[in-house]
Amino acid sequence: MNYDASFWDDRYAVDHFVFGTEPNVFLAEHSHLLAGPVLSISEGEGRNAVFLASRGLDVLGVDLSAVALEKARNLAQSRGVKIRTECADLATYEPNAGRYGAVVSIFAHLPLVIRGRLYPLLERSLVPGGILLMESYSEKQLARDTGGPKNTEWLMTVEKIQREFPGMDPILLREVEREVREGTGHTGMASVIQFIGRKRTRESSEL
Numbered sequence: 780m781n782y783d784a785s786f787w788d789d790r791y792a793v794d795h796f797v798f799g800t801e802p803n804v805f806l807a808e809h810s811h812l813l814a815g816p817v818l819s820i821s822e823g824e825g826r827n828a829v830f831l832a833s834r835g836l837d838v839l840g841v842d843l844s845a846v847a848l849e850k851a852r853n854l855a856q857s858r859g860v861k862i863r864t865e866c867a868d869l870a871t872y873e874p875n876a877g878r879y880g881a882v883v884s885i886f887a888h889l890p891l892v893i894r895g896r897l898y899p900l901l902e903r904s905l906v907p908g909g910i911l912l913m914e915s916y917s918e919k920q921l922a923r924d925t926g927g928p929k930n931t932e933w934l935m936t937v938e939k940i941q942r943e944f945p946g947m948d949p950i951l952l953r954e955v956e957r958e959v960r961e962g963t964g965h966t967g968m969a970s971v972i973q974f975i976g977r978k979r980t981r982e983s984s985e986l
């Protein structure tokens with residue numbers, strides 16, 4: 780399956796919000812840990828960026844679907860908040876170094892070839908002590924029919940997180956089963972990986 784911009788534009792070209800307008804539950808529960816500016820990758824239709832902006836954070840939402848980002852800007856306007864958006868492919872995206880207080884990645888499933896280039900750049904984009912918050916379907920989700928890509932390589936495990944984010948100290952890293960009800964796109968019991976990591980400071984790496 781090819782999950783390119785036209786696949787996502789077609790999926791989002793409907794009147795409703797495919798993943799709903801309420802924030803991801805894991806993000807909402809832990810948003811007090813985040814400082815701005817926030818980079819939200821694979822932001823989609825804006826539910827998470829709008830939520831974070833409503834908490835006073837400066838948020839940049841990046842996604843390769845122009846259709847999704849237009850819906851995101853409309854959602855922000857309807858809620859009376861400002862978000863910034865950038866239409867870009869994470870395969871080539873270069874976030875600014877040392878810029879963000881937090882990076883958010885919610886159901887931003889990507890092939891290894893993109894993760895291998897992008898994740899070091901996400902670590903680099905954080906200020907020391909900055910937070911990366913991720914929720915992703917786990918490899919166990921392949922057996923379920925409640926959302927997520929049908930490809931093991933795109934799905935996460937605790938070990939993949941540990942290997943692919945060597946510069947982050949985990950605050951929380953777990954695989955859980957939870958009921959996901961986030962729009963029509965994600966609905967039902969699901970297996971997810973939840974990760975909150977803090978970028979190592981020079982002092983913490985010298986300990």
Ligand SMILES: C[S@@+](CC[C@H](N)C(=O)[O-])C[C@H]1O[C@@H](n2cnc3c(N)ncnc32)[C@H](O)[C@@H]1O
Nearest residue numbers: 787798821822823842843844868869870885886
């Ligand atoms: C499952 S949706 C999740 C959207 C949003 N994070 C949410 O939870 O509501 C995955 C998103 O990743 C985006 N995406 C997929 N591949 C991408 C890429 N290579 N670069 C940028 N965005 C990408 C899609 O356009 C889509 O909006």
